[in-house]
Amino acid sequence: MQSCAQLASPVPLPTPPRVTLPETSPRSDRLRRVVLALGLPRATVVLVMLVWVVSLAITYVMIRLAGQGSLGLGMVIASACVLLLGPVVGYGVLRLIFQLEASRQRIAELAVTDELTGCYNRRHFMERAELEWLRSRRHHMPLALILLDADDFKQVNDTHGHQCGDHLLREMALQCRASLRGTDVLARFGGEELIVLLPQTDLAGALAIAERIRHQVQDLVVQWQGQAVTATVSLGVAALHASHASVDALIRDADQALYEAKRAGRNRVRGAPVQELLPELAIVESTGQA
């Protein structure tokens, strides 16, 4: 684990660039939502009926205006073609719209997801964290963060192989997810490092959640090529206080606490000091085993 604290650099963590998707007008967005809500079969029926009604109306008007001449006959033929081809073309167009929508949703999902663990990726985490940070500062609500790093992961890779390490990472992420609420944000922050944002949670609450995660991972046994593989994690916890000028500052505190957890022997939780509320506390310790 290469900690920011170890690097002792005052440079803030870089915020990855945001992805900007092309704008859609509210009207086309509403129409798209209506079509999707109808579903492909019903949307096809509605579209075909519309095309038929419009085509018959135009034919009727044209025949009235042009009489029984060749223009009127042409309109009858054109209308017959629309009546016959309408369902096929309508179904084809709508099927394309539905396929595009499915691709759009998949792209949006991939843009925020870490491929290996299925958690959110770092970029999405930073966007959510910045929003929650602003909200918490404005409404004076607590906000906490857990930084979690797998212990001796190099040894796992060296002993059982990289694929086993990948599998273990996925399982660890699942254990974390199981310990969190729906409003918490779990992301992969780096190689074998996960990060959790806990809105409306103070330091004591976050320490309890971190301890739960630590236990869950400690109890995890992964079967790999006939061997039982286990893992532990070290966790650093920080809670928002007045001196945190940015999300990066909060992350740096959690990273410092994580560094302390590693230094104290791994498989344990450490909390960063809450300066304003608990000035006497240097490091909050929980009951990790050595």
Ligand SMILES: Nc1nc2c(ncn2[C@@H]2O[C@H](COP(=O)(O)OP(=O)(O)OP(=O)(O)O)[C@@H](O)[C@H]2O)c(=O)[nH]1
């Ligand atoms: N399998 C797998 N390994 C990874 C991944 N990302 C990082 N690693 C490995 O994690 C290991 C991290 O090694 P170190 O930084 O030395 O940390 P560590 O061995 O976990 O030791 P401590 O963090 O000090 O407990 C390296 O061997 C990386 O190759 C990944 O996505 N999959």
